[in-house]
Amino acid sequence: MKKNIVVNENFCPQNHPCPSTRICPVGAINQKSAYSAPEIDYNKCTGCGICTRSCMAFQCTNC
Template identity: 50%
Template sequence: MSLFDFFLKSEVDPRDLKDKTLKVNKTRCPQNHRCPSVRACPVGALTQDKYEAPKIDLKKCVKCGKCLRVCPTGAISFQ
């Protein structure tokens, strides 16, 4: 099992996050690579245009937390 797979296995309880919103902090995102969080999202709520910071479709987001666990710079968080 890869480290990437290990992080994807654990889940965040969405009930703990019902009042939180997923945000991308563009100042923490280097915007120079393909975002691993986009690939980690199981429902396709994150998209990326070229190497820009990812965009979040909050209607699709199920608040599983997988994207923020694989973000190497901590640019994605619940607020």
């Protein structure tokens, strides 16, 4: 089963470029500006969970 990853904005400081945009192996994490929470492109996301291990703002809802 594919993991469902979401961004919990309450855990994101939204005050810097998101480092997780660089660790996603399929480029599914984007950030509109350095002062916004990252967003997940669910058409690209494979549910690997690497982002959930790098930042607590990324959470798996069915793990």
